Amino acid sequence: MYKVIFQIINMKMELIASCAFGLEKLVYDEIKALGLWVVKKEDGRVIFEGEERDIVRTNLWLRCADRVQIKIGEFTAETFDELFDKIKLLEWEKYIGPDDTFPVDATSTKSALHSEPAIQSIVKKAIVRRLEQKHDVQLLPENSGSIYQILVKANKDQFIVTIDTSGESLHKRGYRSQANIAPIKETLAAALVKLSDWTPDRTLIDPFCGSGTILIEAALIAQNIAPGLDRAFVFQTWRSLDAKMIEEIYEEARQAEKSNLELKIQGSDLDQRSLETAKQNAKKAGISNLIFKYSDFNDLEFSTFENCTFIANPPYGERLEETATVEKMYQDFGKKFKESKNCSLFLITSNENFPRLFGRPADKNRKLFNGNIRCYLYSYFAK
Numbered sequence: 001m002y003k004v005i006f007q008i009i010n011m012k013m014e015l016i017a018s019c020a021f022g023l024e025k026l027v028y029d030e031i032k033a034l035g036l037w038v039v040k041k042e043d044g045r046v047i048f049e050g051e052e053r054d055i056v057r058t059n060l061w062l063r064c065a066d067r068v069q070i071k072i073g074e075f076t077a078e079t080f081d082e083l084f085d086k087i088k089l090l091e092w093e094k095y096i097g098p099d100d101t102f103p104v105d106a107t108s109t110k111s112a113l114h115s116e117p118a119i120q121s122i123v124k125k126a127i128v129r130r131l132e133q134k135h136d137v138q139l140l141p142e143n144s145g146s147i148y149q150i151l152v153k154a155n156k157d158q159f160i161v162t163i164d165t166s167g168e169s170l171h172k173r174g175y176r177s178q179a180n181i182a183p184i185k186e187t188l189a190a191a192l193v194k195l196s197d198w199t200p201d202r203t204l205i206d207p208f209c210g211s212g213t214i215l216i217e218a219a220l221i222a223q224n225i226a227p228g229l230d231r232a233f234v235f236q237t238w239r240s241l242d243a244k245m246i247e248e249i250y251e252e253a254r255q256a257e258k259s260n261l262e263l264k265i266q267g268s269d270l271d272q273r274s275l276e277t278a279k280q281n282a283k284k285a286g287i288s289n290l291i292f293k294y295s296d297f298n299d300l301e302f303s304t305f306e307n308c309t310f311i312a313n314p315p316y317g318e319r320l321e322e323t324a325t326v327e328k329m330y331q332d333f334g335k336k337f338k339e340s341k342n343c344s345l346f347l348i349t350s351n352e353n354f355p356r357l358f359g360r361p362a363d364k365n366r367k368l369f370n371g372n373i374r375c376y377l378y379s380y381f382a383k
Contacts, residue, residue, distance in 0.1 A: 011051070012051060014048070015068060018067050021368075030064060056249045061228070071162050072095075073086070073161045074158070077154075096127075097240075101142040104120045150164075170227070171188075183213060192313070210313070226253040311345075317351060342382045345379070347380075348376070363381045
């Protein structure tokens with residue numbers, strides 16, 4: 001039984017790397033860098049071709065994606081009968097054994113079938129019916145320990161049905177046991193580094209470093225450390241994946257590390273507790289050569305910064321009572337930054353008035369989302 005499943009999953013399949021809006025091109029580039037064929041790039045996802053080993057490789061190496069999924073089907077459905085019939089036509093037995101666990105999660109946006117619990121129930125019943133017939137059993141105990149999380153996404157009556165291979169979102173690298181009040185996701189932090197002009201031979205500075213996520217992600221990139229090495233994935237529960245093959249891919253990743261690379265990465269913050277957390281997070285990530293300083297940005301000697309890259313995620317002032325304080329901070333930061341020499345700045349904020357407050361039009365801006373907050377990455381290139 002499982003030999004058949006193993007042979008089928010070894011064939012080419014369509015995979016989906018989902019991501020936050022605005023990061024699609026970065027995820028596309030990461031997938032191409034792994035030598036995989038990209039089928040197409042859409043809002044919030046990149047669809048590509050891969051084999052079973054590519055499930056492991058992409059989960060290990062993608063820095064800007066949220067999760068990796070196996071695409072099982074895509075269709076239109078406007079009634080529950082139609083949904084049941086089309087789900088039942090999909091070849092679930094290629095992946096799910098007669099005793100495997102397969103929970104269903106559904107989201108629906110602007111669709112005739114708007115009840116998410118009802119969608120989940122119909123999809124579950126259709127899969128059960130298919131598997132009972134194909135595996136020739138009358139009961140599916142779901143007690144094997146292999147978990148196949150089924151994700152159903154409906155948007156304007158168009159359904160995409162997938163099996164999740166990641167488990168927890170890929171932004172959960174495993175090193176951040178604690179965070180400050182408003183943490184930036186690891187995936188977005190990695191994206192900011194990739195969208196900047198920073199290279200490991202330049203000094204990187206984050207004057208609002210908080211729990212250190214941007215700096216840690218930069219160090220992981222520079223040292224070619226796979227972001228998923230120290231966490232668990234749901235695909236590790238699958239009996240249909242060869243454990244030896246998985247370990248070989250992990251060992252290849254370990255051998256690719258450049259852990260002895262000397263880095264010039266430093267951060268500062270006024271919150272002592274956040275700085276202590278940053279140090280703990282860096283240690284847990286296996287990064288030992290970062291500098292964290294207890295300091296307000298106003299107290300930094302910007303005149304000593306030359307040929308440096310600044311990457312920052314400062315407070316946004318989302319609450320009305322905080323706006324004046326934050327905008328004053330942006331003005332002060334602009335004045336201080338003028339003292340630096342030939343330095344670049346890549347700063348993300350939801351405040352659309354930042355360039356005016358900073359005192360210099362941005363050379364480039366890019367719309368990104370920090371969670372559900374629409375933000376802009378303002379880029380200032382070295383002069």
